[in-house]
Amino acid sequence: MSTNCIFIFLENLASGLYDTRDITRLQTDDAYAGCFIRHVMNDVSAAVSLTHTSLKWRKEMEINDLSETSFPRWVHDLSAMYYHNVDKEGRPVLIFHVARCKKDAEKHRLQKQYIAWIFEKHFLRHPDERVVVCFDMTGAGITNMDVELIKFQVTCFTTYYPSFLAYMLVFDMPWILNTIWRVIRTLLNEAQQKAVIFVKGDEIFSYIDRDQLLKTMGGTVGVATVYWGKGNESVVPK
Template identity: 50%
Template sequence: TDSIEKGLYDPCDLERVQTENAYVHSFLQHTRGNQEKAVAMIDSSLRWRKELELSSLTESSFPREVHEIGAMFYRNEDRNGRKILYFRVSKSKKDPDKLLTVKKYVAWWLDKHFLKHPGVKIVPLFDMTDAGIGNMDIELIKFQIACFASYYPGLLDYMLIYEMPWVLNAIWKLIRNVLSAEQQKAVLFVKKAEIQQYVAPDHLFVHMGGTDTYTYTYMPSEDSGIEL
């Protein structure tokens, strides 16, 4: 009640909690039915959403060049039919001045699936091909992990890290230190020879040993307000 009176929640988010059972159930399921923990998690999530202004974010909230980079997009499914959120890590450049925008962009992409399909899991696939130290932002990675651990319950099935360069192993060791044992089990490091255990060839890009020749091209949606 205090949080509502202090304006710590966005009215749109509050209405969702009050009217969409599936949304609330995703938090209860994540906390294994512990109502006290679920309420605390919802409170934390609503505050976080208000801080990022998530409910008001649209396609046109981001500069066209952010979309055109193609650093993340949904494409294909894994062998269990889970939608894959593909991250091209080499397209991401560490830039403190743009970190907030990038965080909002990541959350916006997660939001698109989570609000439309609460309780339906996805598989983030981090493609490390051609990635180097300049592409690794620990703050951003921690943010992405927090999204799955705290703000989008039940969204993560597991996470694939494809072809991690040895020079980045030290950075990932730092990140793994902040993960719980359960979260660590959900992060799978795979090579080209192994990834087909999780994703069929026709759902993999050619450079990963698959047959998908898709090339990302940004096309604004008709109602985006972004000029073609």
């Protein structure tokens, strides 16, 4: 392990580059610290670098200060992103209804904070439990595809929230959006690309049981229900 890497990290810590709440968690929560090591296959130097990037970003985005009241009511009312039941392996499923979003560069920081806040709801409580992310592309078109926001979510999976993603389902993607997704996949390494699974119609039931999925996606559930994490606490506000 590079001693220079550690020295730089400690220097950054002393300069106030990180939120002290994140440092405290890193020192006291083995499951949280383990996410960084596990994500880079036990390469300690790489884990230190990854930790630096994640913690620096967390302070810049004020992640620890975000709450439900940090966002306008209309953001919540979109119901574009929420945890909903589990997959066949019992992992929580995070649904993202792409058609409910519109590209708006002026709101990117707010949107990124909201996405991070949703991720945080699970990652804060269960850093050792991976999540299935399902992009519901039903009815989505070019105006709904914000490449910058999708790149941001990819970076969340690869860097900001290490070991968070179990796999990603892309459900019923219109052919017109194929080119955009090909560009996005170039941002992923080979292992991460294999974790992106495109499904249409009933193919999704190979991963999520019908009684765990919304009717709008071919399931039997009429109303969205949040996933209840270990210990029976809701991981997102109702």
